[in-house]
Amino acid sequence: MIDYTNINFDEKGLIPVVVQDGESGEVLMVAYANRQSLEETEKRKEMVFWSRSRQLLWHKGETSGNTLRVMELRLDCDGDAILAVVEPAGPACHTGEVSCFFRTLTEEMPGKATFPGQLWKYLKERQHHNPKESYTASLIQSGPKRAAQKIGEEGVETALAIAVGERDEVIYEAADLVYHLMVGLLSSGVSLQEIWAELEKRHSSH
């Protein structure tokens, strides 16, 4: 049950909701909720907002199918913003883009933090493609042994690059290792989230 006592709705009875993909970490959209929409969100386990333009409850994805399954709701320190961590069923933006924040006001930033999660989602989708058109699909469809072999190889190559101190080699081999580790996890039916959970468990017991 949501505890409403610490939520500070504004003078219109609204609170902004930041929606973040729980798998990739990407910020998908900002929308608004009132108390009724949060009650509906809790009941459906899918995000229901208050549409300020249409002045009605807005069950996101009701018509498009691109619903947002709720994983977790968090409240900020002064209770006037909510962070909704979700599993999106499709693109969050009405334009068809994954995130509503597809326009940059400044320069593009390379190597961003949410990239591994985005790559994982991409590979997960690619695994069922035609193996003639996708290296990832061919690797996964040929069974776990081939991915395993690559992880062993890349692990040793990364180790050697680190030991010898060849900076560019380290980047190149570690990228290979990360890619093949993701492919190996996919062939084993293990999710990236299970690895983070295992690391989190160890980390918090230290």
Next chain:
Amino acid sequence: MIDYTNINFDEKGLIPVVVQDGESGEVLMVAYANRQSLEETEKRKEMVFWSRSRQLLWHKGETSGNTLRVMELRLDCDGDAILAVVEPAGPACHTGEVSCFFRTLTEEMPGKATFPGQLWKYLKERQHHNPKESYTASLIQSGPKRAAQKIGEEGVETALAIAVGERDEVIYEAADLVYHLMVGLLSSGVSLQEIWAELEKRHSSH
């Protein structure tokens, strides 16, 4: 230069700004900007908001030192929310918490997407600790060869677990591999962002 033509400020001349850590992907806070605060943000390369309670420009961290260096500003599809990707100098929240969203309204979610980035930041900080008190510090301070050796070992162990199909072993060994890979990168002076940038480069050229 920020292009203001697509920014839709509200009736008070404000726009909500979602602040995300560019290294961990964690959502840190939500604040508000007006045109003047965005101009100051651009000039200082650090986040400057409009304080709604104090009705004045608020250069975040000016007194606490916990500034937010701007990496990228993004605008959403309808121009009424900004995503600021930043490098924080310290905890973003006035309570001393890393993120203002430290309270959960629902259940805690294990293994979340931003965990790898958070672990990386934690290990980066740990590397200079007393090696007698921190395994990570001892591993890094004994030079890259020892971390390299662990990566080679864990790579092969992960490979074997995947090949044999032992699900729990895969999770355990892959977690070990990820941890030691991060340690190995730290000993080599390579950042996680350089690995994501390398993967992004390959990914976009496919």
